[in-house]
Amino acid sequence: MAERVLVKGTEAIGEAAIRAGCRLFFGYPITPQNELPEYMSKRMPEVGGTFLQTESEVATINMVYGAACTGTRVMTSTSSPGFSLMQEGISYMACAQLPAVLVNVVRGGPGLGDIQPSQGDYWQATKGGGHGDYKLIVLAPSTVQEAVDLTVLAFDLADKYRTPVVIIADGVIGQMMEPVTFPEFRDLNTLPKHDDWALTGANGREKHIIVSFDIDPYVLEKMNLEIVEKLRKIEANEKRWEEYKLEDAEIVITAFGTVGRIAKSVVEQARKEGIKAGLFRPITLWPFPYERLEEISKGKKLILDVEMNMGQMLEDVKLAVKDHARIEFYGRMGGVVPTPDEILEALKKFLNV
Amino acid sequence: MAFQVILKRPESLTQREFTYCPGCTHGIIHRLIAEVIDELGIREKTIAVAPIGCSVFAYQFFNTDATVAAHGRAPAVATGMKRARPDLYVFTYQGDGDLAAIGTAEIVHAANRGEKITTIFVNNAIYGMTGGQMAPTTLLGMKTTTTPYGRKADNDGYPLHVAEIIKEARGVAFLARTKVNTPQDVQKTKKAIKKAFLAQIKGLGFGMVEVLSTCPTNWGIDPVSALKWLEEHMVPEYPLGVFVDKVGDEQ
Numbered sequence: 001m002a003e004r005v006l007v008k009g010t011e012a013i014g015e016a017a018i019r020a021g022c023r024l025f026f027g028y029p030i031t032p033q034n035e036l037p038e039y040m041s042k043r044m045p046e047v048g049g050t051f052l053q054t055e056s057e058v059a060t061i062n063m064v065y066g067a068a069c070t071g072t073r074v075m076t077s078t079s080s081p082g083f084s085l086m087q088e089g090i091s092y093m094a095c096a097q098l099p100a101v102l103v104n105v106v107r108g109g110p111g112l113g114d115i116q117p118s119q120g121d122y123w124q125a126t127k128g129g130g131h132g133d134y135k136l137i138v139l140a141p142s143t144v145q146e147a148v149d150l151t152v153l154a155f156d157l158a159d160k161y162r163t164p165v166v167i168i169a170d171g172v173i174g175q176m177m178e179p180v181t182f183p184e185f186r187d188l189n190t191l192p193k194h195d196d197w198a199l200t201g202a203n204g205r206e207k208h209i210i211v212s213f214d215i216d217p218y219v220l221e222k223m224n225l226e227i228v229e230k231l232r233k234i235e236a237n238e239k240r241w242e243e244y245k246l247e248d249a250e251i252v253i254t255a256f257g258t259v260g261r262i263a264k265s266v267v268e269q270a271r272k273e274g275i276k277a278g279l280f281r282p283i284t285l286w287p288f289p290y291e292r293l294e295e296i297s298k299g300k301k302l303i304l305d306v307e308m309n310m311g312q313m314l315e316d317v318k319l320a321v322k323d324h325a326r327i328e329f330y331g332r333m334g335g336v337v338p339t340p341d342e343i344l345e346a347l348k349k350f351l352n353v
Numbered sequence: 354m355a356f357q358v359i360l361k362r363p364e365s366l367t368q369r370e371f372t373y374c375p376g377c378t379h380g381i382i383h384r385l386i387a388e389v390i391d392e393l394g395i396r397e398k399t400i401a402v403a404p405i406g407c408s409v410f411a412y413q414f415f416n417t418d419a420t421v422a423a424h425g426r427a428p429a430v431a432t433g434m435k436r437a438r439p440d441l442y443v444f445t446y447q448g449d450g451d452l453a454a455i456g457t458a459e460i461v462h463a464a465n466r467g468e469k470i471t472t473i474f475v476n477n478a479i480y481g482m483t484g485g486q487m488a489p490t491t492l493l494g495m496k497t498t499t500t501p502y503g504r505k506a507d508n509d510g511y512p513l514h515v516a517e518i519i520k521e522a523r524g525v526a527f528l529a530r531t532k533v534n535t536p537q538d539v540q541k542t543k544k545a546i547k548k549a550f551l552a553q554i555k556g557l558g559f560g561m562v563e564v565l566s567t568c569p570t571n572w573g574i575d576p577v578s579a580l581k582w583l584e585e586h587m588v589p590e591y592p593l594g595v596f597v598d599k600v601g602d603e604q
């Protein structure tokens with residue numbers, strides 16, 4: 001059996017990426033995720049890979065674009081302001097249909113914000129972020145082990161659907177140490193080759209081109225429709241979530257990532273006090289598991305959405321729940337992490353107990 | 354009577370017709386790059402990175418694998434490619450708006466890292482594609498659609514000398530400024546382009562050729578006058594020469 005080791009979230013993501021076959025990492029320092037590029041700068045040379053500290057996030061994402069054009073597994077990580085700078089390149093990659101894994105360790109915002117954990121980039125990550133019609137697969141781990149598993153999944157999904165995949169975490173997931181089991185190293189020869197589209201030199205074949213534009217609107221519309229079709233496929237196949245103590249629950253807390261983890265304690269505490277609470281935790285923020293949440297919400301007394309933002313996922317929760325149940329929101333902003341007690345207090349207030 | 358082919362279309366160009374205006378020297382520069390790639394025998398190991406600007410369609414003209422980078426980001430895209438596949442040859446083709454304005458950071462850092470890529474930098478002193486606005490390379494006093502009274506240093510800054518800036522970067526293995534307004538200069542430009550590729554092939558570092566080029570359409574003059582204008586106005590501002598050459602004489 002694979003051994004369990006105690007590691008920090010950021011380093012766990014880096015190690016998982018390497019085991020998934022990633023041998024290229026481009027990044028620019030920004031707190032609170034510097035341990036990830038630092039880890040990669042040490043590990044990449046050990047496995048024959050490349051780590052490059054870039055001149056900016058703008059350059060970073062375009063290096064990721066270039067590496068992805070060759071069909072090679074590539075990754076970057078950043079935090080909120082850096083993720084904003086990457087949006088132009090991400091939009092280009094979405095249109096050019098290029099696979100890559102992008103980690104955003106979200107911090108307080110908007111603007112320069114602070115360096116504390118936040119979930120304020122939910123909209124940016126799930127609703128497009130850059131210009132034009134596109135969405136990215138967005139994965140939100142709530143434990144270090146899940147961060148490892150989702151990192152591997154992210155590379156596989158990126159390759160399968162030819163799309164950038166975002167792992168959204170925050171400083172809590174990044175800094176927390178937990179025991180994890182790492183997967184085996186992927187044999188690089190078994191990774192998808194992408195011979196049908198990658199830029200590898202037109203050696204004995206027709207040239208390949210990768211572009212994110214066409215000046216003929218009818219052709220561009222066709223490219224757009226191809227992306228739409230792909231997104232529909234992703235929606236049909238890749239929705240993921242966790243259900244916790246929902247069997248007999250009267251109250252459902254919806255939360256993701258770090259708050260999803262905190263909410264588990266709230267469920268336990270509430271149940272001790274006789275409130276039948278359960279948790280619905282989306283793991284894919286896009287595609288959002290609307291149908292399952294709708295089903296669950298039927299006949300419930302209350303849906304309490306808890307986030308570290310002003311209620312960004314709340315919009316998706318409302319779309320899912322429709323008018324099947326009453327929905328309330330509790331959120332903290334600016335990098336404040338809500339405690340289980342605060343959330344329980346809010347829950348009781350909404351229940352009038 | 355037997356016929357002998359003495360000049361044919363380079364294999365590294367596709368059959369596609371250029372989209373450039375009559376008299377624009379972008380086309381000449383394309384052909385030179387294609388001839389060099391043919392002569393070096395690297396067509397099947399080359400990736401072209403086209404820019405944003407009139408040469409955005411270069412990906413259709415070069416008969417190599419190709420992509421189009423976001424405005425100014427070609428050196429970063431090329432860096433990603435080269436780091437992923439050091440066995441391939443990567444070149445960027447960029448205008449002065451692309452390379453010297455929005456993409457200044459990317460080109461300086463690619464050069465300074467000694468990135469083993471080749472850059473062909475086409476300096477026509479103006480933004481072509483967007484309709485003739487001022488470029489960083491626009492000459493003082495020169496009228497463009499955004500300098501209708503002529504470029505003034507106190508408002509618009511001075512013409513940017515990219516080759517002179519890049520030459521300070523220690524990663525540079527070959528760097529020259531050439532022009533393409535006479536047949537002799539066309540040949541000199543081809544030689545420089547070849548050396549810029551050789552710098553990459555030999556793994557010596559970053560190679561760039563800044564080529565003084567024409568934009569008769571946006572300069573508002575005919576193609577022949579444009580060749581003359583380049584000589585009379587651009588050359589005094591942008592001195593020709595080889596700034597760095599670590600490739601040496603042997604080919």
Ligand SMILES: Cc1ncc(C[n+]2csc(CCOP(=O)(O)OP(=O)(O)O)c2C)c(N)n1
Nearest residue numbers: 405406407424448449450451479480481482
């Ligand atoms: C981010 C961004 N900003 C602006 C533009 C608009 N744009 C297209 S081409 C161009 C200028 C290109 O000029 P240059 O690089 O000199 O090339 P030329 O057309 O003269 O060959 C600009 C500003 C763009 N496509 N993307």
Ligand code: SF4
Nearest residue numbers: 373374377407481568
């Ligand atoms: S606008 Fe100028 S640079 Fe562009 S193709 Fe025409 S002449 Fe050439």
